[in-house]
Amino acid sequence: MTPPQKPLSRVVEACPxxxxxxxxxxxxxxxxxxxxxxxxxxFPTPWGVRETAIHALTRGATTYTSNSGxxxxxxxxxxxxxxxxxxxxxxxxxxxxxSGVSEGLDLALRALLNPGDEVIVxxxxxxxxxxxxxxxxxxxxxxxxxxxxxxxxxxxxxxxxVTPRTKAVLFGSPSNPTGAAQSAADLTALxxxxxxxDFWLVSDEIYDRLTYVGHHTSTAAVDGAWDRTVLLGxxxxxxxxxxxxxxxxxxxxxxxxxxHRIHQYTMLCAPHVSQVAAVEALRSAEPxxxxxxxxYDRRRRLFVKGLDELxxxxxxxxxxxxxxxxxxxxxxxxxxxxxxxxxxxxxxVVPGDVFGPSGEGHVRCSYATALPLLEEALERIGRxxxxxx
Amino acid sequence: MHEILTVLxxxxxxxxxxxxxxTGIAEDEVRAAIAGWEADGVIRRYKTVVDWDRFGDERVxxxxxxxxxxxxxxxxxxxxxxxxxxxxxxxxYLVSGAQDLRVEVEGSSMKEVADFVxxxxxxxDRVTATSTHFLLRRYKDDGxxxxxxxxxxxxxxxx
Numbered sequence: 255m256t257p258p259q260k261p262l263s264r265v266v267e268a269c270p271x272x273x274x275x276x277x278x279x280x281x282x283x284x285x286x287x288x289x290x291x292x293x294x295x296x297f298p299t300p301w302g303v304r305e306t307a308i309h310a311l312t313r314g315a316t317t318y319t320s321n322s323g324x325x326x327x328x329x330x331x332x333x334x335x336x337x338x339x340x341x342x343x344x345x346x347x348x349x350x351x352x353s354g355v356s357e358g359l360d361l362a363l364r365a366l367l368n369p370g371d372e373v374i375v376x377x378x379x380x381x382x383x384x385x386x387x388x389x390x391x392x393x394x395x396x397x398x399x400x401x402x403x404x405x406x407x408x409x410x411x412x413x414x415x416v417t418p419r420t421k422a423v424l425f426g427s428p429s430n431p432t433g434a435a436q437s438a439a440d441l442t443a444l445x446x447x448x449x450x451x452d453f454w455l456v457s458d459e460i461y462d463r464l465t466y467v468g469h470h471t472s473t474a475a476v477d478g479a480w481d482r483t484v485l486l487g488x489x490x491x492x493x494x495x496x497x498x499x500x501x502x503x504x505x506x507x508x509x510x511x512x513x514h515r516i517h518q519y520t521m522l523c524a525p526h527v528s529q530v531a532a533v534e535a536l537r538s539a540e541p542x543x544x545x546x547x548x549x550y551d552r553r554r555r556l557f558v559k560g561l562d563e564l565x566x567x568x569x570x571x572x573x574x575x576x577x578x579x580x581x582x583x584x585x586x587x588x589x590x591x592x593x594x595x596x597x598x599x600x601x602x603v604v605p606g607d608v609f610g611p612s613g614e615g616h617v618r619c620s621y622a623t624a625l626p627l628l629e630e631a632l633e634r635i636g637r638x639x640x641x642x643x
Numbered sequence: 644m645h646e647i648l649t650v651l652x653x654x655x656x657x658x659x660x661x662x663x664x665x666t667g668i669a670e671d672e673v674r675a676a677i678a679g680w681e682a683d684g685v686i687r688r689y690k691t692v693v694d695w696d697r698f699g700d701e702r703v704x705x706x707x708x709x710x711x712x713x714x715x716x717x718x719x720x721x722x723x724x725x726x727x728x729x730x731x732x733x734x735x736y737l738v739s740g741a742q743d744l745r746v747e748v749e750g751s752s753m754k755e756v757a758d759f760v761x762x763x764x765x766x767x768d769r770v771t772a773t774s775t776h777f778l779l780r781r782y783k784d785d786g787x788x789x790x791x792x793x794x795x796x797x798x799x800x801x802x
Binding site: 272274277278281282287289291292293294296298317380381382430548552553555556559601 | 646649661664665666667683740793795798799800801802
């Protein structure tokens with residue numbers, strides 16, 4: 255028996271597999287690896303949240319919820335966004351609970367794009383952005399940001415890539431992989447460009463609470479941005495809830511309605527028990543978040559300083575839990591650096607080029623790792639650099 | 644400044660250099676702040692949380708609720724301070740509820756602790772009753788879980 259000979263989806267076949275797969279397979283064969291390659295918190299979900307979810311299961315929270323998600327959760331999300339970021343959304347029709355930002359991103363792009371529409375994606379960026387644009391029928395247009403300027407969103411560079419087909423700019427702040435948290439001034443400049451050229455801003459704010467220098471600025475909060483912004487957020491990073499798959503998307507009503515339409519026919523709803531857990535997270539886990547943020551911040555300082563002393567310099571990451579140092583001094587490509595470091599010192603980092611060509615010459619290191627391990631990793635990286643010198 | 648104490652509370656061995664790296668506060672400022680707190684009693688002492696059961700050392704601890712007839716004009720202070728001076732007493736708290744003081748007694752055997760309560764503690768002037776609860780197993784102490792940590796289930800590379 256052979257499968258049908260007609261070609262499979264050309265769009266999907268044209269999309270390269272994730273660049274970290276090879277490293278994952280390599281690390282699987284080793285023991286004693288210190289992983290700085292992980293894009294999720296090393297904390298477990300706060301116990302109070304888990305206990306609530308367990309209790310909810312015993313009481314039968316095993317069903318579908320409404321497509322939009324539990325109203326109580328949407329009300330809490332909107333109140334939280336209003337209080338923390340100064341942005342206002344109606345729980346009834348401008349906020350949708352999704353299976354993580356990943357689903358929200360897919361919904362936003364599918365609801366926004368017509369074939370041939372272009373989406374400008376500032377680089378380096380999260381690995382899923384460009385594939386998701388392509389899967390939704392659009393054309394991703396990567397534009398490199400400048401490490402020397404801390405990967406700030408440079409409206410001038412973005413303006414140079416705008417065409418009549420530009421439908422949106424898609425970015426994350428704080429950023430995976432660079433840790434860059436965008437300033438209100440840069441977001442305002444981008445919003446002005448969006449108004450002038452008539453495109454949308456798709457803003458991935460999953461790391462919003464993990465901001466260490468000043469406060470998080472939501473894209474939707476800057477002047478003139480709300481009407482053209484899709485705000486994506488969730489619980490995975492701030493509340494250490496990656497495996498629960500629960501997040502939200504907020505947007506003006508006409509777009510929110512279209513996202514709702516896709517969601518109702520595809521995902522139906524985010525997992526019920528995860529929505530109950532998210533309610534509890536917003537109600538009671540703020541002190542847990544504060545403790546985790548304080549801990550990440552201490553590790554961030556120690557780790558970035560340690561990298562700097564090893565000659566692996568990086569702009570100060572203002573958010574998320576990543577450092578994105580330059581490894582050019584080693585003379586290696588980022589793929590070779592990551593592979594040699596893993597093989598010789600058993601430290602896992604992610605080569606920067608998987609986040610776009612402009613990530614070449616860098617590696618992503620996650621400091622969501624216990625302090626003693628981070629310190630040991632710094633020592634091992636130091637040995638690696640010395641033996642190569 | 645609060646950050647310095649937070650670091651020290653979880654790691655009493657943290658050096659000023661390390662605290663400076665973790666908090667971003669200059670090392671000499673860290674030193675000066677710690678010296679000040681040591682002098683004025685904000686920092687009482689530096690301690691290690693030891694799991695003596697795991698070490699294999701037999702230590703018996705009991706929580707004893709103590710009912711006291713308070714002294715006119717001095718309340719519970721005088722009797723509490725007298726109880727606190729016994730070597731066997733590890734902690735003394737004035738608490739709300741049916742009893743007045745909750746104290747912690749430590750000894751090398753149940754008999755030793757029982758003898759102390761019967762002969763010394765209950766004999767302290769103005770102590771009218773005691774109720775002793777022997778500690779059977781410790782699950783969390785001083786904010787530190789003593790059970791096995793949850794395994795890290797994360798994959799080594801995730802996007």
